[in-house]
Amino acid sequence: MIGCTASHYRQTGFDNFIQEFVELREHPDAKSFDRVSVRIKNLEVILVDHPDEIPYDHPGVVGLAVGLPRSYRIYILATKIGEKFYVNQAVLGHELLHVLHWRDKKIVDADQIDLELIRP
Numbered sequence: 001m002i003g004c005t006a007s008h009y010r011q012t013g014f015d016n017f018i019q020e021f022v023e024l025r026e027h028p029d030a031k032s033f034d035r036v037s038v039r040i041k042n043l044e045v046i047l048v049d050h051p052d053e054i055p056y057d058h059p060g061v062v063g064l065a066v067g068l069p070r071s072y073r074i075y076i077l078a079t080k081i082g083e084k085f086y087v088n089q090a091v092l093g094h095e096l097l098h099v100l101h102w103r104d105k106k107i108v109d110a111d112q113i114d115l116e117l118i119r120p
């Protein structure tokens with residue numbers, strides 16, 4: 001299975017991330033590399049209905065990644081419409097990037113993306 005994207009709000013949001021990534025790819029110090037693979041065992045993604053269910057005391061929290069001794073958890077605020085759950089894809093990607101960083105420190109931490117690389 002594969003996933004792809006479309007829709008007005010998603011595309012508008014992605015446009016900003018895409019522009020950021022284009023600028024990173026065009027950075028004068030960017031270099032080619034051999035493929036990198038990260039396998040994540042024991043990753044649990046927990047959809048919650050209310051921010052209070054996310055175990056992080058911070059106003060406005062909508063997602064959280066947690067590294068445990070033998071597993072990882074991603075908590076993410078969701079909503080249910082009909083029988084389907086919806087999550088913020090940008091937040092899910094952000095939290096997943098934390099987990100990837102913990103698995104391979106060469107992958108940038110989601111909170112440590114150096115925007116100075118883009119706008120010195």
Ligand SMILES: [Zn+2]
Binds near residue numbers: 094098
């Ligand atoms: Zn973060």
